[in-house]
Amino acid sequence: xxxxxxxxxxxxxxxxxxxxxxxxxxxxxxxxxxxxxxxxxxxxxxxxxxxxxxxxxxxxxxxxxxxxxxxxxxxxxxxxxxxxxxxxxxxxxxxxxxxxxxxxxxxxxxxxxxxxxxxxxxxxxxxxxxxxxxxxxxxxxxxxxxxxxxxxxxxxxxxxxxxxxxxxxxxxxxxxxxxxxxxxxxxxxxxxxxxxxxxxxxxxxxxxxxxxxxxxxxxxxxxxxxxxxxxxxxxxxxxxxxxxxxxxxxxxxxxxxxxxxxxxxxxxxxxxxxxxxxxxxxxxxxxxxxxx
Numbered sequence: 068x069x070x071x072x073x074x075x076x077x078x079x080x081x082x083x084x085x086x087x088x089x090x091x092x093x094x095x096x097x098x099x100x101x102x103x104x105x106x107x108x109x110x111x112x113x114x115x116x117x118x119x120x121x122x123x124x125x126x127x128x129x130x131x132x133x134x135x136x137x138x139x140x141x142x143x144x145x146x147x148x149x150x151x152x153x154x155x156x157x158x159x160x161x162x163x164x165x166x167x168x169x170x171x172x173x174x175x176x177x178x179x180x181x182x183x184x185x186x187x188x189x190x191x192x193x194x195x196x197x198x199x200x201x202x203x204x205x206x207x208x209x210x211x212x213x214x215x216x217x218x219x220x221x222x223x224x225x226x227x228x229x230x231x232x233x234x235x236x237x238x239x240x241x242x243x244x245x246x247x248x249x250x251x252x253x254x255x256x257x258x259x260x261x262x263x264x265x266x267x268x269x270x271x272x273x274x275x276x277x278x279x280x281x282x283x284x285x286x287x288x289x290x291x292x293x294x295x296x297x298x299x300x301x302x303x304x305x306x307x308x309x310x311x312x313x314x315x316x317x318x319x320x321x322x323x324x325x326x327x328x329x330x331x332x333x334x335x336x337x338x339x340x341x342x343x344x345x346x347x348x349x350x351x352x353x354x355x356x357x358x359x
Contacts, residue, residue, distance in 0.1 A: 144202030160230035165239025241282030300328035
């Protein structure tokens with residue numbers, strides 16, 4: 068004879084089904100939170116590194132400038148840089164250049180020709196994931212790329228390792244600043260750049276733990292011992308000139324020059340840059356154009 072237990076009351080069932088609405092609600096909340104976190108981080112990455120349109124690529128510019136392509140392996144990816152030697156013989160100073168977040172090294176060759184003519188070599192460093200370079204752009208990978216490019220340059224006989232300068236425009240200002248925090252850089256030139264990407268993100272109400280890229284240039288300048296030239300437009304709608312003034316206050320050896328221009332239309336000021344370097348004793352051009 069078999070025994071049976073009490074017959075459950077109608078409608079009763081396992082406790083799982085009674086708790087199901089709560090679990091579903093919690094699941095919806097978790098999914099919503101995860102989606103919001105993903106959206107915030109993805110938006111930060113896109114705004115910081117939107118990339119450049121393929122039409123911007125101009126590989127022929129390298130040959131036209133009589134430059135050299137060099138590649139550096141960062142996190143298993145190959146990142147490109149172009150070395151444009153100075154129009155002089157022997158060991159010359161070097162400008163390591165960081166461009167804006169919607170640009171490529173391809174379009175910089177003509178704009179730096181005046182530097183080469185003055186006796187300065189130029190190293191145009193690409194960002195991971197930009198142009199022909201692999202990898203993913205981020206503060207860490209960009210910094211590693213610039214450090215690798217710097218280390219390569221110091222081993223080249225055409226470069227005076229004691230006179231390597233950093234020049235960064237917009238996003239590139241943060242890149243060369245991070246380089247200066249890790250390697251000896253004789254001087255910095257920062258054009259249309261920012262105090263800190265993380266600071267700007269937090270100002271929009273994003274919590275610190277969701278900040279993807281810090282790029283704290285102000286913190287670097289507070290400790291950087293060399294001269295700094297800060298160039299900025301008073302009509303800049305991307306990074307207001309107040310950020311340039313804040314950078315100026317953070318650096319004891321900085322000079323601030325404001326121009327009535329926006330973010331992408333400020334004129335190149337190579338004469339001012341060369342004069343700045345000469346005033347600070349890090350570079351001089353003789354009357355014949357020869358590097359001392």
